[in-house]
Amino acid sequence: MAANVFVYIDHFKGEALPASWEAVGTARVVADQLGQSVLAVVLGSEVEALAKAAIAHGADAAHIVEDTALAEFRPEPYADAFSRVAADAHLVVMPTSGRTRELAAMVAVDLKAGVAPDVIAIEVKDNRILATRPIYAGKLLTKIVAVGDRPLIITLRSRAFPKPEADSARTGEVTKVPVELKATTTEVMGYSASEGGVSLTDAAVIVSGGRGVSNNPGLEPPAGITDEKEQEIWRAQQGFKLIEDLARTLGGAVGASRAAVDAAYITYAHQVGQTGKVVAPDLYVACGISGAIQHLAGMRTAKTIVAINKDPDAPIFKLARFGVVGDLHSIVPAFNLALKERLGR
Amino acid sequence: MNILVCVKQTPDTAATVTVEDGKVSWGEAPLVINPWDEYAVEEALKIKENHGGTVTALSLGPEDAREALKHALAMGCDEAVLISDPAFAGLDSLGVSQVLAAGVRKVGEVDLVFFGRASVDSDTGITGSQVARRLGWPALSLVAKIDELAPSEKKIVVERMLDEGRQQVSATFPAVLSVVKEINEPRYPSFMGIRKASRAEIPIWGASDLALADSPQAAISWPEIFAPPKVDTQCEFIEGDSPAAQATALANRLVEEKVI
Numbered sequence: 301m302a303a304n305v306f307v308y309i310d311h312f313k314g315e316a317l318p319a320s321w322e323a324v325g326t327a328r329v330v331a332d333q334l335g336q337s338v339l340a341v342v343l344g345s346e347v348e349a350l351a352k353a354a355i356a357h358g359a360d361a362a363h364i365v366e367d368t369a370l371a372e373f374r375p376e377p378y379a380d381a382f383s384r385v386a387a388d389a390h391l392v393v394m395p396t397s398g399r400t401r402e403l404a405a406m407v408a409v410d411l412k413a414g415v416a417p418d419v420i421a422i423e424v425k426d427n428r429i430l431a432t433r434p435i436y437a438g439k440l441l442t443k444i445v446a447v448g449d450r451p452l453i454i455t456l457r458s459r460a461f462p463k464p465e466a467d468s469a470r471t472g473e474v475t476k477v478p479v480e481l482k483a484t485t486t487e488v489m490g491y492s493a494s495e496g497g498v499s500l501t502d503a504a505v506i507v508s509g510g511r512g513v514s515n516n517p518g519l520e521p522p523a524g525i526t527d528e529k530e531q532e533i534w535r536a537q538q539g540f541k542l543i544e545d546l547a548r549t550l551g552g553a554v555g556a557s558r559a560a561v562d563a564a565y566i567t568y569a570h571q572v573g574q575t576g577k578v579v580a581p582d583l584y585v586a587c588g589i590s591g592a593i594q595h596l597a598g599m600r601t602a603k604t605i606v607a608i609n610k611d612p613d614a615p616i617f618k619l620a621r622f623g624v625v626g627d628l629h630s631i632v633p634a635f636n637l638a639l640k641e642r643l644g645r
Numbered sequence: 646m647n648i649l650v651c652v653k654q655t656p657d658t659a660a661t662v663t664v665e666d667g668k669v670s671w672g673e674a675p676l677v678i679n680p681w682d683e684y685a686v687e688e689a690l691k692i693k694e695n696h697g698g699t700v701t702a703l704s705l706g707p708e709d710a711r712e713a714l715k716h717a718l719a720m721g722c723d724e725a726v727l728i729s730d731p732a733f734a735g736l737d738s739l740g741v742s743q744v745l746a747a748g749v750r751k752v753g754e755v756d757l758v759f760f761g762r763a764s765v766d767s768d769t770g771i772t773g774s775q776v777a778r779r780l781g782w783p784a785l786s787l788v789a790k791i792d793e794l795a796p797s798e799k800k801i802v803v804e805r806m807l808d809e810g811r812q813q814v815s816a817t818f819p820a821v822l823s824v825v826k827e828i829n830e831p832r833y834p835s836f837m838g839i840r841k842a843s844r845a846e847i848p849i850w851g852a853s854d855l856a857l858a859d860s861p862q863a864a865i866s867w868p869e870i871f872a873p874p875k876v877d878t879q880c881e882f883i884e885g886d887s888p889a890a891q892a893t894a895l896a897n898r899l900v901e902e903k904v905i
Contacts, residue, residue: 312809314667324704383819394823397808398786398805398808400773401770402771404771406784407778408738408864409739411865415737416863435767435870435871436765437658437872438873439872440664440871440872441659441870443868443869444855445866445868446864447863447864448863452864485816486814486816486818487814488812488813489813489815491800492810500808505905544727546834550905558673569806574658574765575658578773582904600876606899620878621880622880622882622898623881626891630888634888634889634892635895635896636890638892638895638897642896
């Protein structure tokens with residue numbers, strides 16, 4: 301039995317994903333049950349601070365690989381480095397992100413390992429790890445276990461596991477591991493942030509809008525917009541402004557249903573659901589969303605769901621803890637105002 | 646340009662999925678091409694229209710899993726191949742990627758391999774990256790746009806959809822891409838396409854047709870599949886004489902229940 305549970309610290313340009321600490325905390329709990337240690341793996345160009353933060357969050361030690369070729373995440377050299385450092389791993393824990401999905405996939409090929417992405421629960425039974433993850437968009441759950449002595453790579457769904465407090469008094473050894481990286485032709489040229497800044501999976505509060513956001517016939521579009529579809533989109537954008545305002549008051553992010561995205565009311569980056577992002581915030585406010593099964597699949601594990609909808613029979617109310625039957629265009633701004641008064645913001 | 650599109654047959658997303666005797670059942674719901682894969686097929690066809698070449702659809706599944714391939718043919722793919730062998734039943738993505746990589750090699754001269762972002766049944770989203778790793782080709786996942794494609798230089802520039810924003814990446818091909826829905830609007834199969842697809846002979850490749858170094862094995866098993874526990878939520882409807890009254894009552898209840 302390997303003596304280490306490996307945990308990967310995912311970061312974007314040196315900033316750790318909050319879910320990375322959830323992974324460290326979870327690796328700690330599992331390692332304690334197995335009588336093993338937690339070894340954090342950090343890859344990048346200058347990542348010693350992240351390694352120390354991993355130890356503060358519960359890792360016993362950290363291995364880091366620093367190389368200019370690792371300055372930007374690219375799956376090939378990252379997998380080279382990780383597979384080398386974790387060559388004898390039996391259990392690897394990662395947060396779930398676009399990056400780790402690729403990294404886990406490639407490392408699994410290198411280590412002949414199994415992968416369980418988007419895991420929502422872990423149990424240790426007779427020294428074996430059982431990871432639970434949703435399939436069929438959350439309509440079902442499956443437990444996953446490694447076959448024989450195959451290693452298992454688990455990526456944890458954001459916010460499904462508790463985040464440990466950092467304890468700066470914790471100490472542990474940080475080891476720099478030299479790794480030969482193979483050349484790769486992939487080159488990161490840059491980012492356009494136009495659609496960034498929508499970190500739905502980490503958000504504690506999400507306010508989402510659906511098809512109903514455009515349904516405000518009293519609102520007169522500017523004279524320049526004569527096309528019916530453009531008028532509809534213009535109305536929807538005014539509606540999403542109300543949703544953004546509410547999200548800002550609650551310190552949350554803006555989500556949307558597929559219907560709203562397909563109707564070009566808002567970009568795909570905001571989409572929650574089976575073909576968008578799966579989220580688990582503390583509070584989910586659904587405005588003008590009827591609650592198609594594909595949307596519910598993406599937000600059903602939210603702790604508290606509030607639904608605002610004109611139709612009292614909308615399926616979203618079956619999942620909601622609190623429901624308001626009414627027009628979102630009047631309810632949402634009034635709710636925003638009431639919250640500002642209550643919260644003194 | 647020789648393009649391969651890997652497609653999977655899945656139950657329709659509107660299906661009610663249940664577990665019967667430990668096995669997943671979707672009742673009478675139709676089996677369709679995995680919705681994400683339609684974007685992959687569309688992008689492959691668009692490249693063919695601009696640069697010439699062939700588009701081949703490749704699928705791994707049981708012998709009757711032809712609907713996904715027929716749909717791909719009806720959309721306009723030139724050829725389709727089904728990889729099927731009882732030995733491949735119950736594989737995980739690690740095993741599937743081994744088989745698909747062997748399939749790609751058997752097709753021969755391939756410039757680009759397309760995948761959908763994930764399949765809507767197992768929803769792992771890792772198979773494309775694993776095939777790329779096995780082939781030693783660059784993996785470009787979550788592609789939302791192809792900015793540049795230069796066959797003479799074997800160069801491709803794409804925009805990838807990350808949580809942090811759109812990332813522009815260049816690579817050389819052969820390469821493996823997975824696409825997200827922002828990349829295009831998949832075409833509907835044409836009447837002629839459907840007729841062509843219904844008459845098409847789809848060859849089946851078994852384990853012995855593929856150059857597999859060892860027999861693929863699953864690295865994981867699924868000891869328990871179950872329905873999520875029913876959440877017994879009783880919706881508390883917030884009443885009020887006016888939207889403002891409802892809004893205030895809602896804010897009060899959320900504070901009382903310590904939601905905010």
